Amino acid sequence: MKKIFLTGASSGIGRATAEALARGGHEVWGTSRNPSRVPALPNMHAVGLDLLDRGAIADAFGRAWDEAGGFDVVINNAGSGHFGPAEVLAEETLHNQFQLLVFGPLQICQLALRAMREQERGLIINVTSLASRLPVPFTAAYNAAKAAMASFTMTMQLELGDSPIRIVDLQPGDISTEFNDAVVKDASGDPRYNPRMESAWRVVDRNMKHAPKPAVVAERIVGLINEVDPPPRATVGDTFESVVAPMIFSVLPPRLRVWGLRRYYGI
Numbered sequence: 001m002k003k004i005f006l007t008g009a010s011s012g013i014g015r016a017t018a019e020a021l022a023r024g025g026h027e028v029w030g031t032s033r034n035p036s037r038v039p040a041l042p043n044m045h046a047v048g049l050d051l052l053d054r055g056a057i058a059d060a061f062g063r064a065w066d067e068a069g070g071f072d073v074v075i076n077n078a079g080s081g082h083f084g085p086a087e088v089l090a091e092e093t094l095h096n097q098f099q100l101l102v103f104g105p106l107q108i109c110q111l112a113l114r115a116m117r118e119q120e121r122g123l124i125i126n127v128t129s130l131a132s133r134l135p136v137p138f139t140a141a142y143n144a145a146k147a148a149m150a151s152f153t154m155t156m157q158l159e160l161g162d163s164p165i166r167i168v169d170l171q172p173g174d175i176s177t178e179f180n181d182a183v184v185k186d187a188s189g190d191p192r193y194n195p196r197m198e199s200a201w202r203v204v205d206r207n208m209k210h211a212p213k214p215a216v217v218a219e220r221i222v223g224l225i226n227e228v229d230p231p232p233r234a235t236v237g238d239t240f241e242s243v244v245a246p247m248i249f250s251v252l253p254p255r256l257r258v259w260g261l262r263r264y265y266g267i
């Protein structure tokens with residue numbers, strides 16, 4: 001039985017993961033801005049946490065750590081998106097996306113690493129996204145934040161050397177969750193963007209509707225937790241989207257990458 005801290009346990013990937021872990025006999029401290037949304041299960045502890053409230057993160061994590069007597073696994077999963085043209089992206093929006101997807105999770109990573117050093121073991125899983133490598137149009141802040149978190153994660157892997165503490169970058173492709181319902185959409189303010197925004201959103205929406213269920217990510221996370229030597233980076237989702245497409249994309253010249261993505265999103 002492992003003790004696990006999991007952000008965003010109230011919905012989608014986090015909720016499916018919380019349920020799978022609790023079913024597997026693990027004890028989970030699951031977070032939500034509204035703790036009553038965390039599934040009420042025998043091995044679950046609901047933790048209130050708003051990652052946009054920078055000053056509250058250390059306290060929420062510290063209290064959960066003390067209550068648990070230490071965590072074997074910390075999973076940075078909570079997140080939400082924004083949709084609108086980069087040209088008119090408000091500084092506040094950009095800042096909020098980075099607070100939610102980079103500064104907050106990074107703070108949790110640092111707190112977890114320091115505490116795990118004392119106990120000389122631990123696993124951190126950062127749920128980033130394939131969008132860190134294959135950007136989705138009109139979600140520049142989200143793509144950039146996920147790429148930043150993926151880069152931080154890899155840099156920490158280098159710096160940790162032969163430490164027994166492991167850190168994994170888990171990159172899902174499209175997964176059918178409530179993610180799109182929570183996306184904040186900006187009007188472009190520029191009619192030239194409108195047809196391209198509509199076309200891109202149609203593809204984003206269609207992909208989400210046909211995507212695998214969050215249980216596939218939960219299963220992958222349970223697998224990573226049980227692995228003796230988890231990989232530094234793992235992808236999960238539809239096989240074409242999460243394995244074939246990134247492989248092809250990585251060998252294409254930059255001009256073809258931009259052309260291919262524009263065609264894919266009909267823009």
Ligand SMILES: NC(=O)c1ccc[n+]([C@@H]2O[C@H](COP(=O)([O-])OP(=O)(O)OC[C@H]3O[C@@H](n4cnc5c(N)ncnc54)[C@H](OP(=O)(O)O)[C@@H]3O)[C@@H](O)[C@H]2O)c1
Binds near residue numbers: 008052178180182
């Ligand atoms: N779905 C996909 O296609 C997909 C693909 C790649 C990566 N991901 C990543 O997977 C993670 C989970 O996404 P999901 O698809 O499961 O989305 P979801 O169903 O919308 O769940 C998002 C979770 O994040 C929490 N959250 C949102 N804003 C928060 C805030 N300000 N502070 C603290 N928690 C907050 C929510 O909790 P409350 O609202 O209860 O606070 C909820 O539990 C995200 O990091 C997302 O970027 C998703």
